[in-house]
Amino acid sequence: MALGEFDLIEQYFAQVGASPSVKLGVGDDAAVLELPAGRVHLISTDTAVSGVHFLPDSAPNFIAYRAVMAAASDLAAMGAKPEAMLLALTLPEANADWLASFAEGVRCASEHASLPLIGGDTTRGLLSVTVTVLGSALSGQYLTRSGAQPGDRVCVSGTLGDAAAGLFLLEIDDTNVSAADLAFLRQRFLRPTPQLTLGQMLNGLATSAIDVSDGLLADAGHLARLSSVGLIVDPGAIPISAALRAYPDPAQVQEWALRGGDDYELLFTLPSHAKLPDGCTEIGEVIAGSGVRCDGVPNITGYDHFER
Amino acid sequence: MALGEFDLIEQYFAQVGASPSVKLGVGDDAAVLELPAGRVHLISTDTAVSGVHFLPDSAPNFIAYRAVMAAASDLAAMGAKPEAMLLALTLPEANADWLASFAEGVRCASEHASLPLIGGDTTRGLLSVTVTVLGSALSGQYLTRSGAQPGDRVCVSGTLGDAAAGLFLLEIDDTNVSAADLAFLRQRFLRPTPQLTLGQMLNGLATSAIDVSDGLLADAGHLARLSSVGLIVDPGAIPISAALRAYPDPAQVQEWALRGGDDYELLFTLPSHAKLPDGCTEIGEVIAGSGVRCDGVPNITGYDHFER
Numbered sequence: 001m002a003l004g005e006f007d008l009i010e011q012y013f014a015q016v017g018a019s020p021s022v023k024l025g026v027g028d029d030a031a032v033l034e035l036p037a038g039r040v041h042l043i044s045t046d047t048a049v050s051g052v053h054f055l056p057d058s059a060p061n062f063i064a065y066r067a068v069m070a071a072a073s074d075l076a077a078m079g080a081k082p083e084a085m086l087l088a089l090t091l092p093e094a095n096a097d098w099l100a101s102f103a104e105g106v107r108c109a110s111e112h113a114s115l116p117l118i119g120g121d122t123t124r125g126l127l128s129v130t131v132t133v134l135g136s137a138l139s140g141q142y143l144t145r146s147g148a149q150p151g152d153r154v155c156v157s158g159t160l161g162d163a164a165a166g167l168f169l170l171e172i173d174d175t176n177v178s179a180a181d182l183a184f185l186r187q188r189f190l191r192p193t194p195q196l197t198l199g200q201m202l203n204g205l206a207t208s209a210i211d212v213s214d215g216l217l218a219d220a221g222h223l224a225r226l227s228s229v230g231l232i233v234d235p236g237a238i239p240i241s242a243a244l245r246a247y248p249d250p251a252q253v254q255e256w257a258l259r260g261g262d263d264y265e266l267l268f269t270l271p272s273h274a275k276l277p278d279g280c281t282e283i284g285e286v287i288a289g290s291g292v293r294c295d296g297v298p299n300i301t302g303y304d305h306f307e308r
Numbered sequence: 309m310a311l312g313e314f315d316l317i318e319q320y321f322a323q324v325g326a327s328p329s330v331k332l333g334v335g336d337d338a339a340v341l342e343l344p345a346g347r348v349h350l351i352s353t354d355t356a357v358s359g360v361h362f363l364p365d366s367a368p369n370f371i372a373y374r375a376v377m378a379a380a381s382d383l384a385a386m387g388a389k390p391e392a393m394l395l396a397l398t399l400p401e402a403n404a405d406w407l408a409s410f411a412e413g414v415r416c417a418s419e420h421a422s423l424p425l426i427g428g429d430t431t432r433g434l435l436s437v438t439v440t441v442l443g444s445a446l447s448g449q450y451l452t453r454s455g456a457q458p459g460d461r462v463c464v465s466g467t468l469g470d471a472a473a474g475l476f477l478l479e480i481d482d483t484n485v486s487a488a489d490l491a492f493l494r495q496r497f498l499r500p501t502p503q504l505t506l507g508q509m510l511n512g513l514a515t516s517a518i519d520v521s522d523g524l525l526a527d528a529g530h531l532a533r534l535s536s537v538g539l540i541v542d543p544g545a546i547p548i549s550a551a552l553r554a555y556p557d558p559a560q561v562q563e564w565a566l567r568g569g570d571d572y573e574l575l576f577t578l579p580s581h582a583k584l585p586d587g588c589t590e591i592g593e594v595i596a597g598s599g600v601r602c603d604g605v606p607n608i609t610g611y612d613h614f615e616r
Contacts (some may be wrong), residue, residue, distance in 0.1 A: 017441070023348060028452050029385035030352035030443065030520060037345050040331060042336035043426065045394040045440055049433035056535035086353040088396075088438045119349065121438070130396045130438040132353055135338065144336050210337060228334065266522065286522035 010122060013087065014101040017116030020196035021083050024118075031118035033084055035136050041083075042135040042142060042250040042300035044074035048229030050127035055170070060098050063129065070213065072113040073194035073264040077211040079203030080135030082113055082196060087120040088130040113194060115190060121284075141204060143268070148208040148227035153286035155206075157195050159241040161190035161253060164260020181243035189242075192264040194216045201277060202268055205218055209268035215259040219267050222290045227269075231287030235297060239281040258297060314521040318430060321395065325424030329391050329444075332426075341392055341425035343444050345424075350390075350443040350450060352382035353582060363478070368406050369439065370498045372413030378521065379439035380421040381502035381572040382542035385519040387451040387511030388443030390421055390504060395428040396438040451510060451576070456535035460515050460577040462592035462607060463584060465503050468524055468560060470496035472568020484578040490552035500572040510576055519578035523567040524553040527575050530598045535577075538597030543605060547589040566605060 014026055024032035032138055035041065048067040050056045068085065074295065075082050076164060087106065091098075115133060166189030171176055177185075192209070202209060208227055210219045224231045238257050247253050269286055322334055332340035343349065356375040358364045376393065383390050395414065400404075423441060458585075476496030477490055485570055490541050502519070510517060516535055518527050524546065532539045555561050577594055583592060 023448075024452065025459055029382040030350040030441075032348050032350055032445075032450060034348040034447055040340050041349055043339040043394060043442065045396050045427060045429055045438070045587075047396045047398055047429045047431045047438065049398055049431050052432055070393055074337040078340075080459075081337065084351075086351060086440060088353050088355045090355055090357055090436060116446075119353060121353055121355045123355045123357050123436075124360055126434045126435055128398060128431075128433055128436065130353070132351075132394060132440045133338075134349075134351065137340075143342060144332065146336070155573075209575075213544040244502070267510065281614065 012099050013106065013117055013120060016107050018044060019084065022118055026117065031084070031198040033118070033134060037256045038139055039136045040077060040139050042080040042137060043132065045130060045132040046071040046074065046131040047128055053293065056127070060102035061105030061108070061235065064102045065109045065191060067129040068106060068109035068115065068193050069113060069192045070264065070271055072115060072196065073192070073211040073213065075133050075135035076194045076196045076199035077143065077209050077266060078135065078137065078138045079095055080137050080211065081197045082102040082115045083134045083136050084118040085115040086132040087117060088121045089120065090125040090128045092126060104131060106174060113196060114257065125136055127146055137203065142207055142250050143203055143209040144201065145208055145210050145226035148223060148229050148286045150229055150270040150286050150288045151272055152207050152280050152286040153272060154211070154231055154233060154272055154286060155282050156239065156265055156267050156281050157198055157262070157280045158265040159239045160212065160263050160265060161244050161257030161260045163192065163243050163262035164256040165244055165247060166190070167262065176248045178246070181246055183205050184243040185221050192262060194264050195266045198266055198277060203264070205274055206268040206270055212263045212265045212267050215261045216267065217258050217294060223267065224290060224292055228290065229286045231284060231292045232287060233284040233292060235294050237281065237283040256284055258294065319430060320407050321414065322397055323427055324415050325418040327392065327424045328577060330424055330426055334425065334427055335450065339392070340401065341426070346447055347444045348447050349446060350386050350388040352379060353438060353440040353601040354379040354382065355436055355438040364435070368410035369413030369416070372410045373417045373499055375439050376414060376417035376423065377421060377500045378572065380423060380504065381442045381500070381519040381521065383441050383443035384502045384504045384507035385517050385574060386443065386445065387507045387517065388445050389508060390423045391442045391444050392426040393418070393427060393442065394440040395396055395421040395517060397428065397437045398431045398433040400432065420472050421504060439554065445511065449512060451507065451514055453516055453518050453534035454518040456531060456537050456594045458537055458594050458596045460579055460594040461590050462539055462541060462594060463578055463588050463590050464520070464547065464573055464575050465506055465588045466571070467547045467552065467571040468520065468547050468571050468573060469552050469565030469568045471570035472564040473552055473555065473569065474498070474583060484556045486554070489554055492551040497570060502572050503574045504607065506574055506585060510574070514576040514578055520571045520573045520575050521569055523569045523577065525557040525566050525602060530597060531575065532600055536598070538595045539592060539600045540595060541592040541600060541602040543577050543602050545591040546591065566602065574590055
């Protein structure tokens with residue numbers, strides 16, 4: 001078999017990161033990971049499709065960076081220590097410039113998220129990226145969506161709505177938004193930061209956690225359903241960045257904060273006695289019941305109505 | 309967020325298989341796998357794209373079955389015990405009949421390959437399936453592509469070329485092929501069988517292994533390169549099924565056997581003293597040098613010419 005363009009591609013990804021846990025990386029039929037005794041593996045997979053999760057003409061390094069960071073956010077939500085990742089890339093053609101930029105995004109994300117690349121696959125087709133991330137935690141000691149208890153406080157890290165605003169503002173130069181705010185909001189969409197350190201800190205402290213990828217109300221709905229509890233969210237308590245607060249349409253700002261996805265902050269529940277970590281905000285409480293209530297906000301979910 | 313069609317899809321995959329290693333399956337941000345002490349994880353990911361790896365109008369259960377089994381074959385090649393899988397499915401629309409058939413293929417493959425489904429992602433786009441498989445082995449005790457030694461025998465399981473012939477014959481009713489042979493060859497393409505049991509048996513016995521997915525000569529080339537040895541393959545020794553031998557064009561038969569992919573048999577090297585497992589055939593020898601030589605067969609690879 002001649003060395004095809006798709007064999008060449010693999011050379012871009014031969015050496016991205018390293019870790020003592022990785023016993024065998026890219027190049028064999030499978031990669032090998034070895035954890036210290038007493039630790040378990042946490043695994044998640046996420047696909048980003050051109051035209052759905054990113055604009056087709058996005059810079060390749062952003063596509064790669066976002067895809068890896070979005071996947072890594074699932075490890076953050078479980079309180080896991082990042083261990084390694086695999087990358088399945090489908091693309092229409094092997095363009096050297098495009099690939100060099102994409103590989104740079106992979107390397108950058110690999111470094112920032114401490115996820116050495118240990119395997120993958122490259123296939124021809126419409127552009128999409130599937131990232132599988134592996135993390136570790138002590139046996140039985142990881143965060144889930146299902147542990148929230150009535151009486152817990154509902155908390156969130158960072159600020160919400162920035163990424164949705166950034167996506168909206170990506171292709172328009174809104175004259176009502178300052179250049180600095182525009183840059184901040186766009187970066188929040190393009191270069192998300194999974195809360196890996198916070199997740200590991202919350203491990204053993206929070207009773208449940210989820211990352212805000214679908215939007216606050218939707219993800220609160222997942223948490224409520226999996227924990228068999230109700231959540232009350234105070235719309236006035238939701239943390240909004242200064243850049244987003246400066247946006248001239250307050251109703252739109254609230255909508256982004258409540259329903260915008262892709263912020264990759266952590267939504268979690270804390271027992272009443274536990275100290276709120278720095279950079280986090282209490283936004284509501286857990287009650288017996290089901291669903292999510294957010295005063296003044298109708299139609300929170302289509303299937304999981306608040307019942308009290 | 310309303311319950312979209314893509315949320316509904318996930319219900320098809322909520323409960324596929326189980327295993328004591330799986331501490332947390334589908335439904336949270338990540339799945340959790342716990343192995344007995346002393347075991348390592350082996351991980352591989354494979355994408356199948358519509359129009360490249362399968363025909364767009366293929367039956368959905370075959371698409372799913374093949375995708376899982378092809379991925380599982382990488383675990384076989386490492387001598388790993390299958391533990392679990394994740395499935396990232398991209399599809400243009402949520403059609404209930406299509407999904408029911410696809411899910412049946414997933415369930416069937418999950419059962420045959422002992423791979424409970426522990427996670428995944430569903431996205432909208434052109435049809436493709438990325439399967440990530442996880443296996444386990446004792447620390448330091450797994451097969452690789454890099455251990456072949458001069459003096460070892462080159463061996464292969466089963467028969468070769470069937471799947472390539474089956475793919476060729478998939479859409480034509482070749483009147484020179486009996487109905488039984490046609491059915492056999494087509495099934496070899498549509499329902500591949502990863503050699504998971506043989507792989508685990510070869511673990512500790514074979515010096516190197518790879519699964520035959522790109523074609524015998526191409527995969528022999530990978531083995532030679534990674535092991536820094538040369539391989540001599542005797543074209544007359546290659547095992548051919550009775551169904552394929554009955555095909556009226558012997559030159560085409562040899563071509564399929566040498567270069568056809570997708571058989572998912574194991575190509576491996578055995579020390580001279582080791583007993584050849586049942587159902588396997590010795591087809592050559594390992595020598596000092598590089599590349600693959602197969603007498604009478606030119607242009608084996610474009611980059612790794614045989615040197616002696």
